Amino acid sequence: MQVPLQAVPNQTLTVILDNNTWAVTLKTVEDTTVVSLTLNNTDLLDSARAVAGALIIPSQYEESGNFLFLSSNNQLPYYTQFGVTQSLVYVSAAELAVFRTPPAPPITAADFNPIAALPLRFAPQGYM
Template sequence: MITIPLNNEPNQSLSILLDGINHKLTIKEAGGLMMITIERDSKIIISNTRLLSGILIIPYQYCEAGNFVFLTEDDDVPYYTRFGRQTLVYVTADEMEAYRNGG
């Protein structure tokens, strides 16, 4: 798994190359919740989806190339003031099967 660096800011974007694919992540605060938009090679995969702890973010039909998951203590809901203690990670394509099987 690859840790994705986030700032303690309510609205942020970053671009990162993962598994040979350009990803653009846009994270925004919306009424006490954190939302994420993910683009792969300039194609929007998800738009303004609520961030939850421990749940794969990208829908199944797109996750053959890897996926993102937010890790938090006690399954707390991700929130920008806790980024640093809460971590966004990328599960590589090679790690996906093991991750799905609980490993």
């Protein structure tokens, strides 16, 4: 879902997405856009550098969804291009779950066969 942005250097907007209240603050610092996010009055992120094509919230905190900037040619987000060639997109928790890979099972002693042949590169000299 696209989040509406204005082509102004500093802005704060509040949107309700998936029954959560998000406050998104975008600030321009020199030629860089930084993002601050608040979820249900709890600060999640403060002044993180915005980049195109990367999720904004670290994965361990994205249980309520995440955001990313889309831009043509992966340009850094900059306010003059908001709504022109750049947009902010919300990705719901359900959509994120589709892309997550299940965790790998732990490796245990049962995974090793003590009488199996050694791979050639690990075979001692003269080993047949």
